[in-house]
Amino acid sequence: KNQVEQSPQSLIILEGKNCTLQCNYTVSPFSNLRWYKQDTGRGPVSLTIMTFSENTKSNGRYTATLDADTKQSSLHITASQLSDSASYICVVSVVSGGSYIPTFGRGTSLIVHP
Amino acid sequence: GAGVSQTPSNKVTEKGKYVELRCDPISGHTALYWYRQSLGQGPEFLIYFQGTGAADDSGLPNDRFFAVRPEGSVSTLKIQRTERGDSAVYLCASSLTFGGEQYFGPGTRLTVT
Numbered sequence: 001k002n003q004v005e006q007s008p009q010s011l012i013i014l015e016g017k018n019c020t021l022q023c024n025y026t027v028s029p030f031s032n033l034r035w036y037k038q039d040t041g042r043g044p045v046s047l048t049i050m051t052f053s054e055n056t057k058s059n060g061r062y063t064a065t066l067d068a069d070t071k072q073s074s075l076h077i078t079a080s081q082l083s084d085s086a087s088y089i090c091v092v093s094v095v096s097g098g099s100y101i102p103t104f105g106r107g108t109s110l111i112v113h114p
Numbered sequence: 115g116a117g118v119s120q121t122p123s124n125k126v127t128e129k130g131k132y133v134e135l136r137c138d139p140i141s142g143h144t145a146l147y148w149y150r151q152s153l154g155q156g157p158e159f160l161i162y163f164q165g166t167g168a169a170d171d172s173g174l175p176n177d178r179f180f181a182v183r184p185e186g187s188v189s190t191l192k193i194q195r196t197e198r199g200d201s202a203v204y205l206c207a208s209s210l211t212f213g214g215e216q217y218f219g220p221g222t223r224l225t226v227t
Contacts, residue, residue, distance in 0.1 A: 004156075035115075035190070043118070043220050043221055104157050104159075106155055107156050
């Protein structure tokens, strides 16, 4: 069964600190891996997208890495801000012909304290 | 421009009733997706449309769930004989083309009492 596991489940850090969120998946083969940020009561917003041939992608203070051999991805947040408090969701998708099969992780809940 | 909008934002209904949830995608986006998110969980794929047709409905949990997109723009998710287990946030997303970046709406929180 295709699965996406995220860790930690929740994380509390101080403003200005860095942190790294992990995503392990068993989806195979996959077409792309996305990281989303979801604020409470809002829909997810895409941060990065990577295909299996890419191993790093940056978006401002967010940097995602991908190791397709070990089926692991990480999201590194640099110099955290209070507005980074949200749930971060890893999504691995298989896109084949007309079929679209996304597998979502449960997310990591990040709280940034002043 | 306007993003994806969903109405209503909240819906409370009694067990056994019928509900309709509406999604207005970003203008010009051909692909539209429906997801369901339970508390503390990631979104769960339900169905996606390419134009007017349901290209993949493999995520619909059972035949009480149905979705339409008659003119290739607005979509309606319909749930018959609602059950308490249907309570969740229903998210809609659209993308310019199939497989492209998805833009999510704020969701409709459905509560079945």
